[in-house]
Amino acid sequence: MIGNFFPLILYIGLIIVFSLIKFPAIENKTLNFFKAFFPSWKFFDESVNTPVLLIRTQNNETLSDWQVAYPPPKTKWFHFLLNPQGNFYLAFHSHIQQLLGELTLCDEDETKSFHKLVTYKTTVNFARFKVLQLSAEAEYFQFKISNIEYIDNFNFQVLDDILISPLTEINE
Numbered sequence: 001m002i003g004n005f006f007p008l009i010l011y012i013g014l015i016i017v018f019s020l021i022k023f024p025a026i027e028n029k030t031l032n033f034f035k036a037f038f039p040s041w042k043f044f045d046e047s048v049n050t051p052v053l054l055i056r057t058q059n060n061e062t063l064s065d066w067q068v069a070y071p072p073p074k075t076k077w078f079h080f081l082l083n084p085q086g087n088f089y090l091a092f093h094s095h096i097q098q099l100l101g102e103l104t105l106c107d108e109d110e111t112k113s114f115h116k117l118v119t120y121k122t123t124v125n126f127a128r129f130k131v132l133q134l135s136a137e138a139e140y141f142q143f144k145i146s147n148i149e150y151i152d153n154f155n156f157q158v159l160d161d162i163l164i165s166p167l168t169e170i171n172e
Contacts (some may be wrong), residue, residue, distance in 0.1 A: 050093060050096075050147075051096055051097075051100060051145045051146065051147055051162055052068055052069075052070075052096075052145070052146065052147075052148055053068070053069040053070060053092075053096060053123070053126065053127060053143055053144075053145055054066040054067065054068060054069065054143065054144050054145075054146055054148075054158075055067060055069045055127050055130055055131055055134075055141060055142070055143045056141065056142055056143075057131055057134070057135050057138035057139075057140065057141050057142075058138065058139060058140040058141070058142070058167060059135075059137055059138060059139055060139075063142075064135075066144070066158070067134075068148070068156065069126065069127060069130045069143070070088075070089060070092050070126075070130065072089060073085040073086055073089055092126065095119065095122065095123070095126075096123070096145060098119055099117075099119040099120060099123055099145070099163075100145065100162065100163075102114075102117060102119055103162075103163065123143070123145075124143070124165070124168065127141060127143035127165075128141065128168075128170065131170065132170065138170055139169070139170060140167045140168060140169055140170065141167070141168055141170060142164070142165055142166070142167050142168065143164075143165045144161055144162075144163060144164040144165065145161075145162045145163040146158045146159070146160065146161045146162060147159040147160050147162070
């Protein structure tokens with residue numbers, strides 16, 4: 001009987017062992033790009049405010065308020081088996097971490113051309129896509145990556161700004 005459960009026990013044991021091991025940060029840009037394909041099983045890492053993407057639009061010289069582009073999805077009991085919104089949310093945040101990692105690894109010369117990086121252009125496309133979903137009349141949009149603290153489901157307080165984009169045309 002225990003032989004039937006041995007693979008499951010081994011699997012859970014390996015998850016526990018690998019979640020306790022501290023791995024060094026990957027500093028190589030190429031290897032760091034692929035970390036989104038490998039899930040982190042460290043469920044009990046320290047809780048910190050993770051950077052989020054905030055967006056706003058401009059119509060007729062009027063800027064809207066900042067809003068969270070991709071808020072955390074609501075979880076249901078069946079999301080343990082199938083959770084496409086949660087998977088998108090995790091992949092999106094992995095992308096934001098990748099962008100911030102590349103920003104911190106840039107020297108002064110690379111910082112001047114940071115807007116030409118693929119991760120930055122992808123972030124612009126994420127923001128543009130969300131703005132088009134929210135407002136068909138928007139002429140320009142702007143995004144920023146900030147650390148925030150949620151006050152309630154709809155309100156938040158910006159703790160600090162990490163990256164602020166220039167105003168960008170929607171149809172650029």
